[in-house]
Amino acid sequence: MKKIMLSAALLFAAISYAQDGFPFIPSETVAEGSPVTLNLNDVGDSAGLIPDVYTTLRLVTDWVSVSGNPQPEEASIEVITTAGSVTLSPATIITEPNPGISRLKFLVALPGNYLPQNDGYLDVILRQTGTGTTADWNSIFIEVLPCDPPIASVSVAEDCANDQFYVDVNISDIGSFGQCEIYDVDFEYYVFVTTPGMYTVGPYSTDFGREITVAGHTSSGCVLLYENVGIDCDNLSVDSFDKTEISYYPNPVTEFLTLSTDQAIQEIKLYNLTGQIVYRQKLNSSNYKLDMSSFNSGVYFIEVRSNSGKNTLKILKE
Incomplete structure (x- = not known):
């Protein structure tokens, strides 16, 4: 892959936001049973958004536990316009930029096309669902997207x-x-x-x-x-089980992957790209058919273990 250098002008354009964002909200404390409503826009386009047809809302916030041992997955938002309401829970992406802080990101399809100059209000409700829990939502950024x-x-x-x-x-x-x-x-x-x-x-x-x-x-x-x-790579390394001792087909695979080796396979683990084990099977056989028909398309890694060690195979599921 050739490395491409971007000009300063293109770099600025690619990271800048359209003028469809609302002012940052410094902080809101959200407790279970006490949702917080943010009135973002009212009739007449009080927020001064660029006239457009908006279809999506994005909210990004730094989320901090306060009391009751809340979990980031318990945070949710509800978006309300004149066209109706829609709730999204949990956040679509959760990261940890600093210890003790989770960055929550919500991307919500609005309940119908939203024209701020015609369709009146836009409200966002912040909720915590864990019983007796409280969390701070800090540096809340909200924007609507015309696409x-x-x-x-x-x-x-x-x-x-x-x-x-x-x-x-x-x-x-x-x-x-x-x-x-x-x-x-x-x-x-x-x-x-x-x-x-x-x-x-x-x-x-x-x-x-x-x-x-x-x-x-x-x-x-x-x-x-x-x-x-x-x-x-440390968790996907090859120990001592020579690759030539395993045959596997077809690759890419749509349904069944056939594994065959000249020594007994003791265990098979299937990992997705995030390192999660999505399938695991204890065996004592030199032949095995793995049903992958129910797995999503993408790249997987199969760790095959025998008495002599392990080997990791890269498989493409179509």
């Missing part, structure tokens, strides 16, 4: 032999602007996209995860954000 975001998924292509990895971004829908962009947090790699398909950025070193953004348009603020994308 449908791209539809995309990310997967990691490991190259642990060289202590690096690539990020494959599969874009199935460009979004309402008909074009989008893929870039990392440092703008080290950048791809401009006009048609759906698989696009690759990288390579990146395996020392830490990367933040990958799929932006619907340079000035729309209509983005998908994937944080801490990476791979832990």
Whole structure:
């Protein structure tokens, strides 16, 4: 992958927001049973938004536990306009920028197209659902987006032999602007996209995860954000089980993956790209058919263990 350097003007355009954001709200304390309502806009467009047809609302906040041992997953928001209401719980993305702080991000499809100059009010209700819990929502940023975001998924292509990895971004829908962009947090790699398909950025070193953004348009603020994308090569390393001793097919696989080896397999673990074990099976057989028909499309890693050690196989599920 060729590294592309961006000009300062393009860099500024790509990270700047459209004027569809509301003023930062410094802090709100939200307790279970006592939701907080934010009146963002009223009849006559009191917030002074750019006249447009808005379809999506995004809220980003730093969330801090106060009492009752609340969990970030218990936070939710409700969005109300003249077209109706919609509730989203939990947050779509949860990260931890600092110890004890979770950054919550909500991306909500508005209940009908929203025209601020015509459709009146826009309210957002903040809630905590855990019994007896309280949390502070700090540095609350809210914006409405005049677009449908791209539809995309990310997967990691490991190259642990060289202590690096690539990020494959599969874009199935460009979004309402008909074009989008893929870039990392440092703008080290950048791809401009006009048609759906698989696009690759990288390579990146395996020392830490990367933040990958799929932006619907340079000035729309209509983005998908994937944080801490990476791979832990230490947990996917090969011990002593020689790869030539295992045959596996088909790859890519749609339904059944057949594994065969000249020694008994003791255990199989299937990992997704976040390192979670999504399937595990104890065995005592040299042949096994793994049913992958119910798994989502993407890259998986199968750890095969025998008496002599383990081997890790990279599998693409279609």
